[in-house]
Amino acid sequence: MAIAVSNGFRVFETRLAPPLSRDEWLERRARFNHDWLQVSFLTFLQAWHVELDVYGSTADLPVDIRTVLGEWVVRRPVLDLLIRYAEQLLGPGKVLDEFPLNELPYDQRLWLLDEVGKLWREASGFRLLIGDLEATATSVDEVIGNLLADHPCLHAGTRLYAKCQTVSRLLTALPMIRGA
Amino acid sequence: MTQSGVKHALIIDEKPKRAETFMTALREYKITCDHRKSIVAINGRGCKKEYLETVSLPPSGILFIHMGPLSGDRAQDPDKDYGNQCSLEWYVENIRTLQSWCVIAYTAGAGSEPEEFKTLKRRGWHRYFRGITGADAFNVGAFVSNWKMAPEEPPPFDLLVNWSDFVAAFRVLVAGFQVANKGGVKSPGGRDVGAAPMELEGAPISWTHQMSWWRPILGHDGKGTQLLDELKSIGALELLSVAEAIVKWLASMPRDESSSPAGKSLTLDEPLVMEILAVKLWLSQ
Helix, strand or coil: CCCEEECCEEECCCCCCCCCCHHHHHHHHHHHHHHHHHHHHHHHHHHHHHHHHHHHHHCCCCHHHHHHHHHHHHHHHHHHHHHHHHHHHHCHHHHHCCCCHHHCCHHHHHHHHHHHHHHHHHHCCHHHHHHHHHHHHHHHHHHHHHHHCCCCCCCHHHHHHHHHHHHHHHHHHCCCCCCC | CCHHHHHEEEEECCCHHHHHHHHHHHHCCCCEEEEECCCCCCCCCCHHHHHCCCCCCCCCCEEEEECCCCCCHHHCCCCCCCHHHHHHHHHHHCHHHHCCCEEEEECCCCCCCCHHHHHHCCCCCEEEECCCCCHHHCCHHHHHHHHCCCCCCCCCCHHHHCCCHHHHHHHHHHHHHHHHHCCCCCCHHHCCHHHCCCCCCCCCCCHHHHHHHHHHHHCCCCCCHHHHHHHHHCCCHHHHHHHHHHHHHHHHCCCCHHHCCCCCCCCCCHHHHHHHHHCCCHHHC
């Protein structure tokens, strides 16, 4: 939940509203994770990871492979967006923003946001999942960055395939608070 | 569909975990389930013969079928069979029988329904859903429990994907109540924990504070009708019992502080407190 923090006081009124709704977040995840990462990019990596291991060790990447890998860089801002607003749109803060809980007194909402947010992050596994997702996405950045820069990168294809599979799995597994 | 028709379900999905979750929910309503994989694995071959050709369809039932559009790189190789392709072909081949079935087709992606599905589907009885990444995207319990009440009517598809804000709100309040009453909660960020629904050390609680905590669940009609109805519809009996008791307690309270009778207890009685504390929330999901 993005809350403006100033002198120890956190206030709903000045918080930064997410630039997308929960439905839009879910649609962007579907387009990124299923329609591109799983259907296209992982399929490519599954077929080419052995060759990528070789290209990584020789630092000699063909142009067509370079183009496909570059798609990760182009689409990375979408993943950033999904990670940045995941808690705000999937967690208790979403419920506290809407009827009927938006009718709660201000101090109770703040208290709930802190305490129930903490409970939900731990109990639902969100905290671990989002941490792993960020770390894994960063490691994909590193491998692809090395390949595109023609820096030697051992087992690049195998690592990339495994890490992208993990990104996909973690994106799918992010919990969402719902009514039932 | 007749009442007996809501007794059978077929799940065609290559993901066992998702299928198992659907089946667990369906079996709670005494629906027998058959699960078939649509593919062996991504890029697998010969899957259709292996998994789908032995399916025997009763005259009516509920079909959950993973069926995305035939797009993307995986669909570019004509020599391979894919799950989407297998599912779609099977749907087309069995469309005559499926006219008396409820068909829930879904994809994890954001693509539109396949043309064949769009053309052949029975309107009101076959629906295509996008963005179904996991089993928890469908509220199977609410869907089945409601449809069983009127199986001759078209299935209440909207209940499959529309989740109750009231139930979610109630869960958050119950979670907050549990946190505040488990002890050990310190004042976060220097703020007074008086915002919690019950003081930790048994200190006096204001009328306003106590009432404002639970009152939102009463909703627009002030009677908690929406929350109670939705808890009934999804079969959340443990939460329903607690909600009914809290609504009853709220109804017994004065409507404003000035009319609060002297000496009237502003706290929930102990059995109800214990019941609220025992509710399992996200840990059990």
